[in-house]
Amino acid sequence: MADKAQEAGRRADHSQALEAGIRFGHVVYGVVHLTFAWLALQLALGDSSGEASGSGAVQELAGQPLGEIVLWSIAVGMALLVLWRLLDAVRGHWGDDGATLWRKRAADVVMAGVYATLAYTAVSTVIGASSGSGEQTSRSVTARVMELPGGQVLVGAVGVVVIALAGALAWRGVTRSFMERFDADGRQGQDSRAYRVLGTVGYVAKGGTLAIVGALFVVSAARHQPSQTGGTDTALRELLDQPFGPYLLGAMAVGIGAYGLFCFARARHLSR
Template identity: 50%
Template sequence: MNAAADTAESVHRSPWLDHAIRAGLIAYGVVHLLIAWLAVQLAFGEKEDSASNSGALHYLAQQPMGKVLVWLIAVGMLLLVIWRLLEFAFGFPEESDDTKRWRKRATSLGKAVIYGALGWSAVKTATGDASKGGTDGTTAKIMDLPGGQFIVGAIGLAIIAYGISLIVRGWTEKFREHLDAQGQSGQDGSAYILLGKAGYIAKGVAISVIGGLFGYAAITHEAKKSGGLDQALQTVLEQPFGPVLLTAIGLGIGAYGLFCFARAKHLSR
């Protein structure tokens, strides 16, 4: 058992893991750029695929060599899952506060779940077993459970909290910790920080709207009121100046994708 733990910890500290993380971040950035493109298309009334993770993967799969690229994204997400799980198990030894250390480890575990879900969606898309449907079916099943309405409401609040945390991270530029010193300096560094700020805030707004939809579904006891990113962006579109707001969010999500590329180049972990 100790030998296995030592091996896992050595992998966590290995420079090869840095290369794996960079590959995963590039894949993650590509997905966000595709979502941004679909969101802008939605704003201009030209959307065919849903502006979501699954919609972006479906769109990519339809392009030349698309399925190969989707498989590469699946591999990239697997690499990010491995990183976050190793971080959960062995990360943050420099943090002296036990509460903060375990909070960071819990965050890493949550991110591993997010990357894993995206990776699984990529596998299903590459194998032709993907669905572009919404989340209302799953929400309906949860709603039918004892206390299901409260569970859906709690999920909505958790999603909103995560979205707000991204907005705060973007506004305070706390994401700078993801870039090495070179990535934060000079004109390039200023551009990276601007991309990160716009990207985190836009992504946080979109995720907060998703949480709001879950909360509304819980209050009204209508599962179809819940939804994923596509429905959240559609909700934004239906507001006053919706196309302008949606275009801004789409460009922000695209900025987050570009920031993933910058983070891959100037990785700090």
């Protein structure tokens, strides 16, 4: 069974159709992040009407001309990225072994989950089945988990895991390990420098945002207050309440926007 899965992965690895789909997925992922960045910047400037998050970006795009087409494009693009990541996880990373191999496979599974969540949000929004904001859902789920035996510890553990993932994202940006997916033909010149800058700034910004989300879960567990949890919108609003908050949030918005542009560069120079 494993051999068959690996053989399927090898065939898919040479599929021009899948490669085109992956590039398309990165483009729409970039659009979502640029919209997310715009909402975060609006929040920094005093407009608190929008939800500065991935789901908030989907809602914002839904209200634009051709919004339904854009949302279906997001759903399809994210589904293709899910397929890509799962194929990577199944067929492995040739040349890697031991802890490095399993770390990369775990990252594939985590990212597949992120893409799948965004695809689900897009589909739910376009068919009118959305059941509220991502922040409300997060608090509701956290409250139910806390009612379980050991639930408080579990919520705290989730927070620690999220902080660890945030650290991994920031470290990926600082060390520029994302360059491993930059194709050999594009490693020189202006494109390479722009790719490095956008990736570094983008990954650090995403890591910083996620770290605040994780901290909210830890604090919520320590105080047994589910209302203090939330997603990226809650995290960014917490940042806004700090000294120099609008400036910090503005810088975070720029970083998230940089990641959106990085997704476009990745679509152009992707090396699978």
